[in-house]
Amino acid sequence: MPSVSTYLRLASLVAVAVAGPASKTDTAKRATCTVDSVATASDLSDCTDVVITGFTVADGETVTISAAEGATVTMTGDITFASTTSSGPLLTFDTTSIAFNGGDNTIDGNGPDYWDGLGTDGGVPKPHPFVKFKGSGTFEDVTILNSPAQAISVGTDGTAVVSGITVNNAAGNTNSLGANTDGFDVEGDDITISGSTVNNQDDCVAINGGEGIVIEDLICIGSHGISIGSIATGKSVSNVTITGNTVTGGLYGLRIKVDATATDASVSDVTYSSNTVSEISEFGVLITQSYPENDGTPGTGGPISGIAFTGGTTTVSVDSDANTVVIDCGACSGTWDFSDLDVTGGKGSVIDPNDAVISGGSF
Numbered sequence: 001m002p003s004v005s006t007y008l009r010l011a012s013l014v015a016v017a018v019a020g021p022a023s024k025t026d027t028a029k030r031a032t033c034t035v036d037s038v039a040t041a042s043d044l045s046d047c048t049d050v051v052i053t054g055f056t057v058a059d060g061e062t063v064t065i066s067a068a069e070g071a072t073v074t075m076t077g078d079i080t081f082a083s084t085t086s087s088g089p090l091l092t093f094d095t096t097s098i099a100f101n102g103g104d105n106t107i108d109g110n111g112p113d114y115w116d117g118l119g120t121d122g123g124v125p126k127p128h129p130f131v132k133f134k135g136s137g138t139f140e141d142v143t144i145l146n147s148p149a150q151a152i153s154v155g156t157d158g159t160a161v162v163s164g165i166t167v168n169n170a171a172g173n174t175n176s177l178g179a180n181t182d183g184f185d186v187e188g189d190d191i192t193i194s195g196s197t198v199n200n201q202d203d204c205v206a207i208n209g210g211e212g213i214v215i216e217d218l219i220c221i222g223s224h225g226i227s228i229g230s231i232a233t234g235k236s237v238s239n240v241t242i243t244g245n246t247v248t249g250g251l252y253g254l255r256i257k258v259d260a261t262a263t264d265a266s267v268s269d270v271t272y273s274s275n276t277v278s279e280i281s282e283f284g285v286l287i288t289q290s291y292p293e294n295d296g297t298p299g300t301g302g303p304i305s306g307i308a309f310t311g312g313t314t315t316v317s318v319d320s321d322a323n324t325v326v327i328d329c330g331a332c333s334g335t336w337d338f339s340d341l342d343v344t345g346g347k348g349s350v351i352d353p354n355d356a357v358i359s360g361g362s363f
């Protein structure tokens with residue numbers, strides 16, 4: 001008569017024989033997932049490896065890539081959005097600790113179908129933002145082409161490093177039809193954006209809230225420059241480093257803009273180093289608390305402190321009828337070390353620093 005332990009061994013062998021292969025296949029299916037349509041993007045929560053082979057997104061559809069924590073997501077083809085009645089974001093990456101690599105493929109927003117020169121202020125409804133980065137992790141090597149309005153919103157909730165991105169809205173320059181085509185709108189903590197290129201018709205980067213933000217080695221072409229703000233009521237930005245960027249052409253170079261009406265808001269500890277800004281037609285450096293005016297009556301509900309141009313020369317060269325450096329403060333404080341700011345050209349500076357003391361600099 002077989003012992004009890006033999007029965008148990010037999011039972012477990014049978015269990016393995018029956019359950020083994022099936023569960024192995026399921027696991028394999030879940031681990032690597034191929035996205036080649038809107039439908040195949042819909043449930044990626046068990047996928048640790050996602051390959052997007054490229055597809056077209058029809059009118060009325062949006063796509064969210066929500067893969068397993070730590071997933072690798074790669075593109076091997078382009079994603080093209082048809083003209084759509086959907087509101088933005090049209091494509092969202094929302095994965096914790098993602099490693100996204102676009103393989104230099106393109107995400108095409110079909111902007112020319114919407115562009116009418118009015119941006120998000122009127123005319124044809126334009127889905128915005130076009131692409132949203134949520135979750136956390138690394139986002140690399142993709143081209144965002146022809147966004148209807150704002151291109152990329154970075155609203156991550158953990159450490160994020162964004163690099164090797166191209167925002168190409170150059171076609172929006174034709175007949176001045178592209179508008180509000182911000183490159184990166186940033187709100188969150190511990191975010192680095194580096195080594196990327198933006199060609200557009202509004203802010204290259206706009207930082208709307210958060211702390212521990214680094215903007216480095218960007219190339220901004222024809223934009224409204226690199227901006228903190230506009231800062232609205234309840235929003236604060238602190239500990240920002242803007243370094244090694246090249247801003248060429250466009251209305252503004254480097255800006256801090258706080259809404260005149262903002263309350264419970266602030267901007268503190270912003271350091272600019274080793275940036276090259278050239279061919280600016282309106283304002284080289286503008287720090288204002290009177291937004292949306294450039295140099296109007298400033299508010300006092302969004303104080304600014306700790307602004308520095310240090311750690312490597314930032315050169316700003318502006319057109320002959322541009323404003324060189326304008327500071328329009330209602331509530332600014334501290335000593336601002338501008339010793340590494342070197343501005344040339346322009347019709348002069350207007351410095352109204354309230355209680356801040358500006359030291360050094362050539363402007």
Ligand SMILES: *[C@@H]1O[C@H](CO)[C@@H](O)[C@H](O)[C@H]1NC(C)=O
Nearest residue numbers: 190191211212213214239240
């Ligand atoms: C400022 O931000 C940087 C980059 O995220 C971070 O390394 C540093 O610790 C922060 N400094 C402070 C004082 O929070």
